[in-house]
Amino acid sequence: MTSPFPDSLDPAQPLPPPGCPAHRLYGPEAEADPMGLYEKLRAEHGAVAPVLVHGDLPAWLVLGHRENLDVARTPSRFSRDPRRWRDMQEGNVPPDHPLTPMTAWQPVCHFVDGAEHERLRGALTDSLERFDRRGVRRYVKRFADQLIDAFAEQGRTDLIASFAEPLPMLVMTQLVGAPESYGPRLVEAARDMIRGTATAVSSSEYVTLTLRELVARKRQVPGRDFTTWMLEHRTGLSDEEIVEHLRLVLIAAFETTANLIANTLRLILTDSRFRASLSGGHMTLPDALEQVLWDEPPLMTVLGRWATGDTEIGGARVKAGDMVLLGLGAGNLDPEIRPDLSAPVHGNRSHLAFSGGPHECPGQDIGRAVADTGIDTLLTRLPDLELAVHEGELHWTASLMSRHLVALPVRFTPRVATVTGSTPVPGEQSAAPSEAAPAAPAAPAGPPRVPPAARRSWWARLWGRR
Template sequence: MSAPGRRLAELTGLTPLAATTACPEPADVYAHLRARFGPIAPVELTPADPQRQRTAINAWLVLDYDHILQVTRREQLYSRNPANWRALAEGLVPPDSPLLPMMGPRDNGYFRDGHEHRRLIDPITEALDGIDQIAMLDAVRARCQQLIAGFASNGKADLMSGYAAPIPMLAVTDLFGLSPADNTALQRAITALIGSGADSQDGDRALNALLTRIINARRAAPANDLTTRFLHHPDLHTDYEVQQSMVITVVAGWETTTNWITQTLRHMLTDPRFAGQLRHGRLGVDDALDEMLWANPPMANMPARYALDDHELGGHLITRGDPLILGLAAANHDPRARTGNPRLDTGNRAHLAFSAGHHACPAKIPARLIARTAVDTALRLLPAMQLAIPPEDIPYEPSPWARRPAVLPVRFSTPPRT
C-alpha cells in the first residue's frame, strides 16, 4: 500500500504505533516503516471497533531527524493544542478512549501554543531553575545508598521496582510535598496513563485525585514546596491549571527519568562492550547516559502536533487536523545525526531525546542529576551484579509512547560494596 496522495483517515491495514515499542528490535520496525513510506509514516493509534461503531484512529509518525526539527520549530503550522485534532473535534475519539490521557486537552503548557504556552510553562521552568542542586544531589545519593543497603544481603534484586523507579519518585514527592506513602499509587497511576491501555483513564483519575489532595492541603497549610509555589504563582489562574501543571511535571519527572536509569542499567547488564567501558572508566557516566538518550530515549514516540493547514510533508498529504507523532527513537538512528564511530560520537548531545523547539523538555538538568547519581551509585556499590534472566526475556511495560523494562532482575556473585 502506498500512502502518498491519500488522506490519513482513508488508510487501512496500518502498523499499530505500539508495535514500535512492544517488539524485540524497535529499530527494525522503524526501518520497515521508513522503507515503505519514507520519512513520514501513517500508523494506527487505536483499531476500528465495528461492534461499537468506532473507526480506527490514525496518525502520522515522523521518523526523520530533519523532519522532526521542521515540525517542532514551525509552531505556526503545527500546534500542540488538541483542540486542533480533527478526529477529536468530529467526535471520532470517544470520551472513554485510552488515547485521551496522553493526547486529550489539559490546561498546562504542554498542550498550548504561543503566549498561552509561555504563560503556563514559565511557572514550571522557574520552579525547576530554582531547585537547590546540591541538596538534591545529597538527597538522591543518600536514597540510592539506602535502597541498595535494603536489598544488599539478599544476593538478588529487581533494579526496576527496587531501585530505578523509587529514586525519581522520591525526588518528585520531595519537590511537591507529596507523601512517600503515595509513591506506589503514583507509580501505578502514571504507568497506566502512559500505557494508553484500558486502564489509562483510571490512572489519570487516580493521579488527579492525589494531586488535588495535596493542593487542598497546601492551601490550608502552605509549605516550602512546588505545590505551594504553583498555588501562588500569578500565571496560574485556576486550581485546574495548578493541578495540570503538576501533572505534566510529575509524569515527566518520574516516567522519563525512570526510563533513562533503567535503560542505562539494562544496557550495562546486557552489552559486555558497554559494561566494560563503563566499569573500567573508559566511558564516563554522562557519556553512558548520552548513549542511552540516542539509543533508547525515555520517550520513544512523543505526542503530538496537529496540522493547522493542508500541506505536503515527506511526500505525504498532511491535512488540517491530522495528528503527527514525533518518532524520537527513530530519528535518533538517522545516520545524518551520528557518524557511527563511538570515538567521534562520544559527547554528541544533538539527540532528540528531549524533543526540540519551544516545547523541548525544561527538566534536563535535574533529570540528568538524578539519573547520573543513580547509575554512578549502582556502579560503585554493585560492581559484580549480573542479569538474572536472559536479555531476551526482559519484559516491557505496554505503551505506544515509551519502552521501559517492567523488571530488571539481577543477582550478586559477591557481596555488594558498602
C-alpha cells in the first residue's frame, strides 16, 4: 500500500517507498511511543503528514506549531463540521466505528462555524463565566480533602485511581448540578469514549441518556448551576443543544484535567530538580502546570477539521473533504519554536494544549483551577509523597487523542483523616458556586473519628472494585 493520498501530496514532498504503508495513529507503534512516531513523521514529511486512523481511513496530521494555528484559526478553509468528511459521505464510517462518538454531527458549538457557532458558544461561555473562581476552588479543595482522607491512613495509594481521575468528575458533576449518583458510571463511560474502544458508542449513548434526565430534572427544579444557566440563557437553547453541551463540558473537562493532574504529579515525583524548584519557590505551581501543558498536553491530537475545498498547508495539498487532525503534542515540540526542549517555558502560554482560534477550549481556566488547587491540597496534606516503584515501571496507554498514565503508585507517612473527609459529598440539593459562592461548611468541634470504611463514597467503592 502506498501513501493514502497519492494525488494530494505536494510533488516536492517525497512519497513513502512503494509497498510501505502510511503510519497508523492507532495500534502498537502509536500506543508505545506517540511522541516518537510524531518525530518520525516530521522527519519524513515535514509540518504535515499523511496518516491512517481507525479502519485505515486516511487523514492529515498537522505537526508544525504555526501550521496547527493556521488550521485552527481559519474555519473558512478547515471547517469543524464533520458532515464535510468525504469518507463519511461515501459510507466508509459505519455507525459502530470507534470514532463515531467524536465525529457524528451534533448541535454543539465545536461542530459548527460562523453565526451558529457564535450563538452556541456564547451560551456556553456566558454560563461558564457565572462561576466564581474562588467558589470553584473551595469545592475543589473540599473534594480533594475527601479523596485524600480515603487513603491518608494507609500510607500508600495509586494517585491515578484515587485522586487524578475522580477529582475532576466530582467537581464537574457538582458544577452542572448533577446528583452524586451520576458519578461512577460517568467516569467509566467518559474514559471509554475517549479511548475509542469497541464499546465507545454504547458509552456515548449512556452519557447522552443520563444528561437528558438531568436537563429534565432542572426544568422542574432549577438551581444555581451550569445546566440551569444554559436553560435560562437568552438564546433559548433546545434541550438537545443543552444535553450536547453538557456532554462536551463533562467529557472534555474529565479527560484533560485528569491527564493534567496525573502528568504534573508524575513530573514532581520523578524529576528532583523540578520538585526542588517548586518547593524552593523558584517555580510556582501554575508555572509547573504550564511546563506540563507544553511537554505533555492532556490531548495529544484533536479530531478534527475538514477541508472546505482544495487547499495547501505545510507543503501538502489537501483535497476538499479530507480529515485534518490537530497535532497538539507534536506542535508543542516543533523545533522551529523550541530548538532547545530543556529550556524552561515559565510564563509562556503560547502552547497548543487548549487548541486555538474560535474553537479554543472555553473551560481552560476551570481546568487549571481544578488541577492547581487539587495538587496544592495533595502536596500540603502529604508533603513527603514519593514514588513507590521505579520510574521505569510506570506504564501508559495511548489512543488517537491522548496518552494516559495507567497508575502512579506512591507512599507517604500515614496520617489521620481530617474533619473534611467525614463531611458528605454535596448531593443534588446543594447549589453550585455562582456569583455568591457558598461559605465552606463549618467544622463541628471534636467530631468522633469516622472509620475509613464508613467514609467510602462512590469514587472509593468504584476504584476499589477495579
